[in-house]
Amino acid sequence: MTTLLRFAPSPTGALHLGGLRTALFNHLYARKLGGKWILRIEDTDATRAVPGSVDGIREALNWAGLEYDYGPEKGGPHAPYFQSERLDLYHTHAKKLIESGHAYRCFCSPDRLAATRESLARVGSNATYDKACLNLTEEEVARRVRAGEKHIVRLNDSNLPHRSTPPDLIFGNVRDAHASLPTDPVLLKTDLFPTYHLASVVDDHSMGITHVLRGEEWLPSLPLHLDLYACLGLHPPEFAHLPLLLNPDGTKMSKRKGDVHVADFMKRGWEPEAVLNWLALAGWGVQHDHPASSPSGHASHGLFRSTWSAFKTAPSSTTVLTMSDMIRDFDLKALTHRRTVLDPAKLEILNKQHLARRWNxxxxxxxxxxxxxxxxxxxxxxxxxxxxxxxxxxxxxxxxxxxxxxHGAFFFEDPDFTSSEARGMLKGVSSDDYQSSRQSAISTLTAVAVDDWEKVDFNLLLHEECQAAKIKSKTYMTTIRYALSGVKTGPSVPDIFRVLGRERSIHRLMSAPAFPERGV
The missing domain is CATH 1.10.8 (Helicase, Ruva Protein; domain 3)
Incomplete structure (x- = not known):
């Protein structure tokens, strides 16, 4: 079977870093196994939809170079790729569940449901619903449906088939946390839209998804999803739940918090390759001993041996990786089980190195x-x-x-000699030494022919002139740097000469203040 994965965001806001990492890992895993991946929009909750979200998600993926194989604007054999356009498919499967006794219609009003929850909690019950509608007769259900009564469809958790819990591709054997699920979870809402649980199971099966890589927050829902596969008689895909990314303050990354939207990183000029590199290395490179296997009990073809498997230590969290490097070396088994804090300082290091790769x-x-x-x-x-x-x-x-x-303002406009930095540059430099240094440099540069400007060894030339003028090297070079840029640090003086050129370099030395105002 061809490997097929999916990235399935909801259009509830801008794509954030956690979502981008999920898309990245789906991309890496699909490409590693010679497969494909789908962009699927899970828009079954119209109340939370934010206009423009889908365009924003696609723009962010395009900026990052994560090209999906099938999805919105591309089409493909599994269309449509918006869940709101697949309602008939969910209704068909919900009807199948009802007919098999694995689901039923519930007509309880929101007020009754709230009162029931409170009543059950008061007596110390873990149940969240009293199954009041489970035993309605077929005739009563049909009558109320014909009358147009609003209702939902619930899973009947007292009639579940036996099933196993396959190992997670990252966490290995996980606890079957049925106790944390609500009583008889809702599958279809009163607006006839499915919940995430039914829609994702139906779509993953109908689209032929072989591996589901999604956030750790869905791990508690895994028992429900496996129940649905069993109730529908379907074979589940292999699951891998990605540990969450945390903000620098240790809080969960969320669309509702600033500084995590991909669009912000785009606007701030970060290189997409650096951002992906940063996200990929967050929690990547550890070793685990758990044996992972496919639901059939055989070793999973998805659990390939990668070059990281030979590493005795984790790769550096600032190792520069290209997309081809990441595809080659990516290994789900080498992901940490712990939640990972994203360190902005590491992004700066990686961004600088990716910039250097590009300008070379x-x-x-x-x-x-x-x-x-x-x-x-x-x-x-x-x-x-x-x-x-x-x-x-x-x-x-x-x-x-x-x-x-x-950093390079002085390359595009004249230096600001009134700034505190400029005024502080010549502290300790006498007026005579300043004037002598400036005049010496002007004479030296004027003697350089235009055609020779790019060939001159300015370091040697200025060193010789400094000695001839009997001025300390630090005083001489500080004066020239002051006249050229008005800033203490930056490119070397010879590099500034070459960028500015002969005419502008000489002009700046000549037009610099004759008696600079100095800082205290």
Missing amino acids: TPDGLDELAGRAHGLIKDTPYTSQAYIKKVILALESRLTNLNALPA
Whole structure:
């Protein structure tokens, strides 16, 4: 059977990092096994739907380079890919469950259900419903349905077939937590839309899903889903529940909290490869001893041996991985069982390295320069060739492309000599040494021919001039850096010369303040 996975978000808001990691792992696992994956929109709760969510999810996946094989806008053999367009399929399976005695219609009003829950809780019962509608006669049910009475369809948990609980591909053998489930869980709501439980089981079967990779939060629902497969006489897919990602403060990542939406990372200029690398390494690289097997009892073809299996220690959490690296080495058995905190500092490290990988290729540098163009104010110095020079000059300091205007502002506009940083640069430099250094540098650079500018060894040239002028090297270079940039740190003075060019470099030295105002 061809390996087929699915990423099934609900359109209740922007895609967050946890969702992106789930999509990534589905992508990696499918590609690792030579299979495909589906984007399926689980929109059965219209009250929670947020307009534009689906477009946002697709845009985020496209930005990350996670291309699904079938789904909205692409079509495929399993269409439609919106659950709201598959209602007849859910109704058919609900009817089958009713006819087999595994489900029944419940006509209890919301007020009666609430009162029943309170009454059961007062007597110390773990039940959440008293099964009042289970024993209605067929005639009574038919009459009330014909009369148009609102009702729901419940699973009959007192009539469940025997089944096993296959090992989870990550957690291994898990406890069958039936006790945590509500009494006779709802399968169809009064609006005739299915709950997640019925819809996901029916869709995973009808679409031919072989592996379900989803968040750990669905692990308590696994017994219910396995019950539904058994009641319908269907073979379940293999399940892998991904441990949750946590915010830096240790709280659960949620769409309702800031700084976790993928769109925010897109706007802030993070490289998609770095974000995926960061998410992939969060909790990846441990070893477990549990034997995992398929529901049939045979070793699962999905539990391949990967290169990580040979590692005695976990890979570094800042190891740079490309998409092909991740596909090659991904192993569900190497995921931690613990929830993992995402460390923003590690994203910065990875982003810097992925930026370097990109600007070290001609096409990559062109692409970065094109993106950076929109970040820069309207100045005469925004050509693609010029921006490429700026990126390369700033490379050791640039952790995020969006920071280019801040780190390299002096490349695009004249230095701000009134800033506190600029005023503090010349503390301890005498006025005579400042003037002598500036004039020496002007004379030296003026003597360099235009055609020789790119060939000159400025380090050697400035060192010789500094010695000839009998000025301390630190004083000499600080003066030049002050005149060129007005900032203490940044690219080397020779690199600034090469980016600015001969004319602008000399002009800045000549137009720098004759008697700089200094900080206290």
